[in-house]
Amino acid sequence: MENSENIERLIKAFCTDKNSSARTTEQLDEKILNAALSAREEYKRTQSAQTQPKIWRIAMHSKLTKLAAAAVVAVAVIVGSQFLGGTVTFAQVIKPILNARTAVLDYVIGEGPDALEMHDIVIGSRIRRTMSNMDMTKILDPRVRSTLSNMDMTMILDLEDARMLTLVSLGVTKIASYNDIQGTGLEGTRSVLDFVRNVVSEVKDNPDADIQDLGEKEINGQKAVGFYVKGLNVDLTIWANKKTSLPIRIEFTEGKTSTVVIKNIKFDVPLEESLVSMEVPAGYTLKDTFIHIENTAPDNLPEEQLDLSNATEEDLVESLRIWAEIILDGAFPDAIGTDHFMKQAAVLGSKLASLGLPLSEMEQLCFKYTKGMIFLQKFEFGGKWGYAGKGMKLGDADKIILWYQPQGSNTYRAIYGDLRVAEVAEEDLPK
Amino acid sequence: MLEDKMLLWKFRHGSNDAFRHIYDKYKNDLLGLAIALSHDRTAAEDALQDVFVSFAQRADKLHLKTSLKSYLSTCIANKVRDIKRKKSIQTVELDQAGQISTEDDQPDTLVMSAELSAQVEHAMAQLPYDQREVIFLHLHSGMKFREIAESKNVLLNTVLSRYRYGLEQLRSQLSGKVESWKTQRISKD
Numbered sequence: 001m002e003n004s005e006n007i008e009r010l011i012k013a014f015c016t017d018k019n020s021s022a023r024t025t026e027q028l029d030e031k032i033l034n035a036a037l038s039a040r041e042e043y044k045r046t047q048s049a050q051t052q053p054k055i056w057r058i059a060m061h062s063k064l065t066k067l068a069a070a071a072v073v074a075v076a077v078i079v080g081s082q083f084l085g086g087t088v089t090f091a092q093v094i095k096p097i098l099n100a101r102t103a104v105l106d107y108v109i110g111e112g113p114d115a116l117e118m119h120d121i122v123i124g125s126r127i128r129r130t131m132s133n134m135d136m137t138k139i140l141d142p143r144v145r146s147t148l149s150n151m152d153m154t155m156i157l158d159l160e161d162a163r164m165l166t167l168v169s170l171g172v173t174k175i176a177s178y179n180d181i182q183g184t185g186l187e188g189t190r191s192v193l194d195f196v197r198n199v200v201s202e203v204k205d206n207p208d209a210d211i212q213d214l215g216e217k218e219i220n221g222q223k224a225v226g227f228y229v230k231g232l233n234v235d236l237t238i239w240a241n242k243k244t245s246l247p248i249r250i251e252f253t254e255g256k257t258s259t260v261v262i263k264n265i266k267f268d269v270p271l272e273e274s275l276v277s278m279e280v281p282a283g284y285t286l287k288d289t290f291i292h293i294e295n296t297a298p299d300n301l302p303e304e305q306l307d308l309s310n311a312t313e314e315d316l317v318e319s320l321r322i323w324a325e326i327i328l329d330g331a332f333p334d335a336i337g338t339d340h341f342m343k344q345a346a347v348l349g350s351k352l353a354s355l356g357l358p359l360s361e362m363e364q365l366c367f368k369y370t371k372g373m374i375f376l377q378k379f380e381f382g383g384k385w386g387y388a389g390k391g392m393k394l395g396d397a398d399k400i401i402l403w404y405q406p407q408g409s410n411t412y413r414a415i416y417g418d419l420r421v422a423e424v425a426e427e428d429l430p431k
Numbered sequence: 432m433l434e435d436k437m438l439l440w441k442f443r444h445g446s447n448d449a450f451r452h453i454y455d456k457y458k459n460d461l462l463g464l465a466i467a468l469s470h471d472r473t474a475a476e477d478a479l480q481d482v483f484v485s486f487a488q489r490a491d492k493l494h495l496k497t498s499l500k501s502y503l504s505t506c507i508a509n510k511v512r513d514i515k516r517k518k519s520i521q522t523v524e525l526d527q528a529g530q531i532s533t534e535d536d537q538p539d540t541l542v543m544s545a546e547l548s549a550q551v552e553h554a555m556a557q558l559p560y561d562q563r564e565v566i567f568l569h570l571h572s573g574m575k576f577r578e579i580a581e582s583k584n585v586l587l588n589t590v591l592s593r594y595r596y597g598l599e600q601l602r603s604q605l606s607g608k609v610e611s612w613k614t615q616r617i618s619k620d
Contacts, residue, residue, distance in 0.1 A: 022463035
């Protein structure tokens with residue numbers, strides 16, 4: 001009897017053998033490409049037609065059509081009235097999520113009273129984003145605290161062109177800057193609405209999808225019905241108004257990241273396109289890619305160090321070192337992820353200020369800390385990684401605190417408590 | 432993976448060249464997978480076309496959790512299953528198995544003899560589709576078991592069981608064949 005490894009080798013050889021002979025012909029290529037690209041065009045035309053009311057208006061010029069339309073409306077009203085007294089379905093609840101062109105929403109990343117809150121105005125593929133609830137109390141340096149407290153920051157994201165316009169206002173100083181948000185940057189600044197859309201799109205046509213009815217509860221004085229959806233690596237809950245079936249609260253947890261709660265949701269509200277204009281507004285001075293607020297962050301870093309696009313594993317290790325050594329006095333954090341990084345950034349600032357480090361050194365450490373987060377984002381959104389640093393101390397040489405699987409690798413890179421890095425097989429990772 | 436994401440992004444934003452690039456990159460691997468799963472070149476070509484047409488239509492709504500190759504491989508496996516259901520393709524008989532190879536087969540370039548290849552093909556054809564699918568997605572397309580579980584929306588243990596049962600069945604059917612294959616390779620070298 002053959003052993004399994006030999007059989008695997010034989011099947012692999014069989015696959016290689018078959019693969020070497022499986023070649024498409026030019027005619028087949030042409031046929032498939034034509035069919036696919038024509039289908040794409042047709043799909044785009046259909047989508048576009050759905051948004052055009054012209055045909056409806058033309059049809060309504062006919063008296064006969066008007067009568068027929070009146071009958072249809074009457075039937076719809078009857079059906080609609082019955083529906084309002086009936087059950088709200090998942091399909092009804094996700095309809096505005098999938099189809100709305102504009103939306104206004106707030107979302108909270110993480111939990112607790114100091115959770116960061118984002119406010120998005122979505123128009124097509126553009127977003128106007130502001131943040132609130134940034135915890136300033138931990139910033140000991142009064143100069144830095146005062147500067148940040150008086151600063152207003154707005155980001156306009158153009159997800160199609162992968163660009164971001166940042167507008168910073170500090171008293172009479174108004175600065176604008178453009179940032180490229182391609183690649184990892186785009187993942188980190190993605191649209192929370194698009195994310196939810198993708199999850200519900202995946203499950204809506206899947207007859208095997210795990211969709212659970214959560215029953216009713218009251219949210220902010222409104223009777224709401226809930227649905228739980230298990231997507232790939234995502235747990236999503238949607239609460240919708242029982243009368244209107246419009247979503248009023250959406251919660252999701254993706255992989256190892258914290259829960260995100262979307263609230264104060266309004267779909268298809270009339271909004272001025274100028275809110276998401278990528279033009280620099282009047283009164284703002286356009287600066288280079290990075291913003292430097294006067295008296296808080298002078299331009300004293302070499303240009304190459306300001307490049308966040310080349311973040312590596314070493315940056316992540318350095319970031320963990322800063323986190324453990326400076327922020328948590330020798331301990332590793334209980335959990336990591338973008339939201340945790342962002343929350344701890346303010347603590348890092350206050351710690352560095354209390355240490356009396358020169359500004360240039362503080363700036364370098366903050367930058368290194370951020371670069372590690374950028375590297376982590378490569379895995380945080382869809383990659384295979386894990387964290388087990390809770391309760392561990394810097395120097396725990398025999399314990400793995402973080403691991404991730406590089407693209408195309410069968411093994412994992414593991415970072416130990418003493419911050420050395422080694423290749424590790426999946427079965428040797430912490431459970 | 433990043434290259435695929437960029438290609439997908441470009442296609443979503445109107446670049447047909449990006450789509451052609453994706454097609455050229457994966458067409459032969461996917462066709463190979465479809466042939467291996469269906470034992471039918473015509474059905475395999477239909478599956479390839481259906482998958483790319485569907486991919487072109489749904490590209491805007493696609494949220495890749497795995498690599499694009501894994502996604503497309505899973506689509507091929509699903510599509511072959513559909514086509515087999517519709518056309519009621521029968522599992523291949525031993526005397527037909529050797530005739531499935533394509534026009535481009537060149538006997539002197541094959542690693543396996545045509546006879547052994549036919550025997551493996553026959554043995555694979557006897558497996559339930561679920562088991563064959565996992566074996567090919569893993570060994571042919573290089574997908575990890577966890578990826579297969581996620582993309583098929585089944586438990587990891589289910590995937591592992593299907594793989595293990597499949598291999599056990601192959602092992603009993605191909606008893607003695609591996610040794611002769613090894614000997615054949617050594618004598619050829």
